[in-house]
Structure formats: C-alpha cells, structure tokens
Amino acid sequence: MAEPRPTTSAPGAGRTTGSGRARVRRLVGHPRTAVLSALTAVVSLIGGWTWAAATQPGGFDQARESISALASSATPHRWIMTSALVVTGLAHLVTAWGLEAARRPGRVLLAAAGVATLGVAALPLPSRTESSAAHTVVATLSFALLAAWPWFAAQEGGAAVLRPRVARPAAVVLTLAVASLGLGFALGGGLFGLHERVVAALTVLWPLVTAVGVWWWSGHRVGSRRVRHTLAAAGLTAACAFAGISATSVAPVTAETRNYQASVSLDPNPARSSDLVATTAFGDIVVGFGGAAPGIHAVPQVKANITEVLSRPGVSLATLRPGPEELSQAIRDAAVDVVVRFTAGALGVVLLVLGGWAAVTRRRPPTALVVAGLVGWLTSTAAVGGSLWATYQPDRQETFTTTGVLGTLQRNQGILSDVETRATQVAPYLRNLIALSTALQQKYSAAPLEADTSLRVLLVSDIHGGNQYPLMRTVIEEESIDLVIDAGDLLNFGTVEEGEAAGIFAGIESLGVPYLFTKGNHDATSATDTAVVDRMARIPNVVLLQGGDGDYTEVVAGGVRIRGFNDPRWFGDSGKGSPAKQVPAREAFVASFTGRPVADLVVAHEPWAVQGVEAGVTANGHMHSVDLEGNRVQAGTFTGGGPLTHFLAGEAGEELVGQPSAFDVLTFGTDCRLATLTRYRFRDVIEGRPAYDDVSLVNGRRVDEREADPSRTCTPDGEVTTEPVAAADPASTATASPTPSPSGTPSVVATLVGPGVTP
Numbered sequence: 001m002a003e004p005r006p007t008t009s010a011p012g013a014g015r016t017t018g019s020g021r022a023r024v025r026r027l028v029g030h031p032r033t034a035v036l037s038a039l040t041a042v043v044s045l046i047g048g049w050t051w052a053a054a055t056q057p058g059g060f061d062q063a064r065e066s067i068s069a070l071a072s073s074a075t076p077h078r079w080i081m082t083s084a085l086v087v088t089g090l091a092h093l094v095t096a097w098g099l100e101a102a103r104r105p106g107r108v109l110l111a112a113a114g115v116a117t118l119g120v121a122a123l124p125l126p127s128r129t130e131s132s133a134a135h136t137v138v139a140t141l142s143f144a145l146l147a148a149w150p151w152f153a154a155q156e157g158g159a160a161v162l163r164p165r166v167a168r169p170a171a172v173v174l175t176l177a178v179a180s181l182g183l184g185f186a187l188g189g190g191l192f193g194l195h196e197r198v199v200a201a202l203t204v205l206w207p208l209v210t211a212v213g214v215w216w217w218s219g220h221r222v223g224s225r226r227v228r229h230t231l232a233a234a235g236l237t238a239a240c241a242f243a244g245i246s247a248t249s250v251a252p253v254t255a256e257t258r259n260y261q262a263s264v265s266l267d268p269n270p271a272r273s274s275d276l277v278a279t280t281a282f283g284d285i286v287v288g289f290g291g292a293a294p295g296i297h298a299v300p301q302v303k304a305n306i307t308e309v310l311s312r313p314g315v316s317l318a319t320l321r322p323g324p325e326e327l328s329q330a331i332r333d334a335a336v337d338v339v340v341r342f343t344a345g346a347l348g349v350v351l352l353v354l355g356g357w358a359a360v361t362r363r364r365p366p367t368a369l370v371v372a373g374l375v376g377w378l379t380s381t382a383a384v385g386g387s388l389w390a391t392y393q394p395d396r397q398e399t400f401t402t403t404g405v406l407g408t409l410q411r412n413q414g415i416l417s418d419v420e421t422r423a424t425q426v427a428p429y430l431r432n433l434i435a436l437s438t439a440l441q442q443k444y445s446a447a448p449l450e451a452d453t454s455l456r457v458l459l460v461s462d463i464h465g466g467n468q469y470p471l472m473r474t475v476i477e478e479e480s481i482d483l484v485i486d487a488g489d490l491l492n493f494g495t496v497e498e499g500e501a502a503g504i505f506a507g508i509e510s511l512g513v514p515y516l517f518t519k520g521n522h523d524a525t526s527a528t529d530t531a532v533v534d535r536m537a538r539i540p541n542v543v544l545l546q547g548g549d550g551d552y553t554e555v556v557a558g559g560v561r562i563r564g565f566n567d568p569r570w571f572g573d574s575g576k577g578s579p580a581k582q583v584p585a586r587e588a589f590v591a592s593f594t595g596r597p598v599a600d601l602v603v604a605h606e607p608w609a610v611q612g613v614e615a616g617v618t619a620n621g622h623m624h625s626v627d628l629e630g631n632r633v634q635a636g637t638f639t640g641g642g643p644l645t646h647f648l649a650g651e652a653g654e655e656l657v658g659q660p661s662a663f664d665v666l667t668f669g670t671d672c673r674l675a676t677l678t679r680y681r682f683r684d685v686i687e688g689r690p691a692y693d694d695v696s697l698v699n700g701r702r703v704d705e706r707e708a709d710p711s712r713t714c715t716p717d718g719e720v721t722t723e724p725v726a727a728a729d730p731a732s733t734a735t736a737s738p739t740p741s742p743s744g745t746p747s748v749v750a751t752l753v754g755p756g757v758t759p
Helices: 017-030 033-052 078-098 102-123 135-155 164-186 192-217 225-250 305-309 324-361 367-391 403-409 415-422 426-442 446-452 469-478 495-503 503-511 531-537 578-592
Strands: 253-256 262-266 275-280 283-291 295-302 397-403 453-459 483-484 515-517 542-544 552-559 562-563 598-605 615-620 627-629 632-636 661-669 673-684 692-700 720-725
Touching: 033 078, 033 192, 078 102, 078 192, 102 135, 135 192, 164 192, 225 262, 225 324, 225 367, 253 324, 262 324, 262 495, 305 562, 426 615, 469 503, 495 503, 495 531, 495 627, 503 531, 531 542, 542 552
Parallel strands: 275 295, 453 483, 483 515, 515 542, 562 598, 598 615, 615 632
Antiparallel strands: 253 262, 262 295, 275 283, 283 397, 397 692, 453 661, 552 562, 552 720, 627 632, 661 673, 673 692
C-alpha cells in the first residue's frame, strides 16, 4: 500500500506537529538540502566547463574536445575545471544523503558516483591530447553509476518521480545515452565533446529533478502566498526572456545599408554574452563589450547591386564602406526590430501559460496569474531592451577580433591589389567583406584610445634561433613601433656561436629602434654563464633590463617606466620546479626597486616570475601561447618556436610540440597607462609566406586598472633614458629554496635535429 503524502497540522498553517515532523523526515529525509546540493552540482559542472573553456589561450573547441581535457595536467587554468569536478562530486554525496525517500541501493550508487567524480578530478589526463587508463576507468564508472542509480532508487508509493514507472525508464534512457557516448568514442566521432556534454548534462540534471519532485511531494511551500506569486512572476520573466531571444533566432531581423545587408538575432549562448559576432565565409568578426546583455549574432551579406558598383572605374574601399551615419541608422533600425520580435515572443509565452491553465482547469486564469504574466512580460522586455541599449555603445567596446581570411586582411588591406592581380574573380568578395569589417571596427573599436599615444611597444618572446628580423622590421615600420621588448629565449642552446651563425645579433642591430632584453632559460648554458647577455650588451640598440653582473636598468620611454629581470634557469637544467626557482630572482628584483615609484611595465621570461610583482602591466613569454590573466600579458613565440622545432611550455615547465607564431603591440596613453593591447597570431613564417590567422584588439583599461595619476603625463617625444639600479644585497632579501617541489612534473623532452633538450 502506498504511503500517504505528508500533511500539515492545519490548512494554511505551514507547520507540522512534532510527530508530523518526525514522519516527514522519515518519509522524505532532507529534500531542501537535496535540492540545493543537486542544483549546486548542475551549476558547478556546466558552469565549470563553460568558464574553463573560455579561459583557454588560443581558444578551446567544446564541440570536439572532452570535458576532462580542461582539467588535464598541462592545461592552463586547469584549477577551474578541477574545482568544478570536486564540487560536483561532493554535491552528489550530499544529495544521496538528503534523498531518504529513495531506496538505499540507489542512494549508495549516487554516492559512489560522487566518489568516482572526485576520482576524475584526482586522476587528470596528462594533457589535452593524451589518454590515461586510470582516468578513463573512473570517468566511465562515474557515468555508469549516474545512469543506473534511478533504477535502484525506485519504489512504490511516495513521490511520483521515484515510482518505478518514472524512475526506471529514466535509468534506461540515461544508460542508453552513456552507452552511445562509448560507441561514439570508439568510432572516433568528430563531435565527441558536444556528445559528452549532452550526456553529462542529462546525468547531472536527473538528481535535481528527483530532489525537486520529492521536495514538492513532501508538501513544502516557499514562503507566503505573496512570496509564491513573486517567484511565479520571476519564473515567467525568465521564460519570457528565453522565448523572446528564441523568437529573434527563429525570425531574425534584416539590417540594411546601401551595399550590404545582415541577418541579425540575439544569441542565447551565455558564453557570447555582450559579444557582437558577425559571421562570414571568410572568418568571424567578434566585438566584445563591457556590460551584461544577450549576445548579438549577425550574418552579413552582399546585395546584388554590389556587382554594378564594383564595375565602375575608380572604385575603392571608401566607396564600398558604409558611412558612419548610414551604419548608425541601420543599427538603430535593427535594434527596434529586434526588440519588437523579442516582445512578441515573450508575450507568446504568457498567452501560452494562461491558455494552458484555462484548458486544463476549464476556468478563467486567476487574477494573480494574469498579473504575474504581465509583470514577467514587461520586466523581461524592459530588462533586455535596457541592457542592449546600455551595453552596445561605442564607449563600452573592449575587444575587436577577426579570424580566418579576415584576420589576415583586416590590417593588411594593401595586399588587395595582389589579390586582384592573381584572382580577379575572388577580389570583389574579399574587398567588400574587408570594407564591412573596417566599418565595424571604426564604429566599435578601442582605437580612439590611441589618439593620445605616448609609446608603442612591440612585445616578442621565444625567438629560439629563428632569424625573422626582416619580418620584425616590417612590423616596426607598419605599426610605428617606438621600441621592442624581448621576454627571452632568444636562442635554443644558450651559446653565442648559435646566435652568430643564425645572424641573430646582426638582425637585432638592423631594427633601428631600442631593443630591451631579459634572458630566458635557453639563453645560458649554466647558472653562472653570461656569455649571451654579454654579447647582447655590445649591440648598440640593445638595453639589458638586467645585466650579466646582476644589476638592473630602468628604462623611461616617453615617460613610461619599464623594468625587468632575467630567468635564473639555463639550457640543460632539470626543468623541474620552475615556479620555485623564480622566487629568489623575483625577490631580489623587488628588493632592488623598493622605495621607487611603481613601474608601468615589468618584464620577465616565465609567468611564475612576475606573480605578485606590483606594476601597471606585467609581461612574460616562455609558454609559447598567448594569454591574458589580470594585468599579466603573456606573449606567444614570435617564430613559432624557431627554425628547428616547436616548443610549447606547459604549466609544470615542460616543452611540447605545436603552436602558431605571435606578437603583441602595447600602446600606452598620455596618462602613462596601457591604452590598447593588439594581439597577432600568424603562420608560414619560416616558409617566407607570413599570413595573419587573427588579430585581437583589447581595451587596455581591462589590463591596467590603475587610477590615473594627475601628477604624471607621458608624451610621445621619442626620448628613451636609462638609469642603472644596483642589485640589492642578497643577505638583505628573503630567499627561497630552488629545490624542485615534490609535485613538480617531469619535463617532456622536445626533439630537435639531433640531441634532445629540456626546457
């Protein structure tokens, strides 16, 4: 016989008697705790993989790469996904404890799934591309237990969600989903990442569905009638927002200018919040804004009349490009149409809810439900419309990124003449798309911040013996660079002979601008070797931020203060415990500049070296991949790792294979703060055919968050001054043992032509 539903002591009293409370606890356990813990698991897992993927340097393909790849030992910011897995596992344990309404075998399996999830975090993959038998076992076990537990938790009576006719079919569906995941992996499906995320979402959502079902069956109510009405209005507001955004996707708006049109819709993907994404066949334009608003997705197209325009003599980019007022009018018209479609979609949800109520109950909807629907409709429309207006303003723009062919051509429109010569059929399409992306960049870019520029710095790193200084000279000329900063690893084997043979030193001298240098771990052969640093000191335009004698040089360029220090490591050392080995060098640097004004830019080779150093901006190389974390700018490798092989440094210090070439341009304003950071990635340099893969423009205020000092003014006077600063007495600074930490990961040997090397 089914157990009765728990009842309160009196209708509307909201309380139970002492014996009633004991009976409820015996029947359902702690449903509120179970709901909270199950909700925590959902938010932690899904939010964790979304956040972790967004922080990956160079991007992360969630459709193809696994969730576990985000927590691998060699993945940057792996702590995000690892922490998410730990929280998810602990949440499953709490949910199993709180669901006393379920049968004990099912609760035990859910708790075991939580333990297995903790095992997934404790036994990470070695890297994003390597497998691990132990990790595969615990991950498979976690999925299997999460699929099976509803079958064994089912029982007659009680909450409907736990009855066999509901729980066991759910277990079958989850088991089939998990089995399909294994089959997809065995067949080598290209969208394994997306497949895995769908299955993981299903398995983590069912405990929440079960907990909510038990909570509801147990007779819990959320506060007073007024509170419940408020929550209903909030729920309808969220539903209206989702339906409104979906309506713009189903029926997108058409924005038009004289030569172009674009299909425009709101993007429901939270990862694209406050981003304007224009998708073309030649690449994407991504404009990031500060604020909180749904993303905007646009698919630009060329009108048929473009053929007539292109056939006219003397046509130019200026002819094709939408004017500022034309573009602004198109944006205003599209914004109005988007809000109208959103409003219609949101109203449709309200009408559907009211109509459903009337159909089921055969009565008119109560006034409270009608009011809640109207409040939800008006609130969602006002909130989304207001956020769109407040966010998508030119002065709120933070980043501008182009990819694919657009990334190649956006800053190199002069090559269009060559394109026309070699492929006249393609030129019109390329030309009009470049015109469109240029117009968007002029409308939404941080370029206005460069109007008051005091200094333009080219930041490079990890040359590794690749003499690409002719290319660097071109960059210096095209970008009007005032000085170059090299964050180290100029060579591979740390010998002067290598640099002479490759023409590195002559190439540096040919640049014609100051070249600031900090030594990397490949620029010496022992802890006391200073031969490369001493050779660099003989180049007229080179400034050593730390010399071979250990003393420092502070550079002031256009009023901007720049400092740096050398990597204490060398080519051929153990490659272990690199973070600990940076501590003495960092502490000596900090002690030497104690009492002096804070630097605007501090440079070192390894990311661990600049941790905790006070500065407007810190910069490093070594990792061979671009990154931006707080005020730390990590430069990629200018030569793709050099002419012999590629190196890619992981968080534990090892060097692996495969990365693009990259460099950064830092622009400082007259307030001495970073104004813009422009990031370039390119390829085919060694073959002599350099082409940009993408260009990203970052608002410097996101990086250098200092308040402007009204007593300082930096000016583009071209003057560069240096001041020697003696190294502090080692006895007066705190020291840290450079002994590798017990957790240090052994380095991976990267193969050159001949001998192997360590990082």
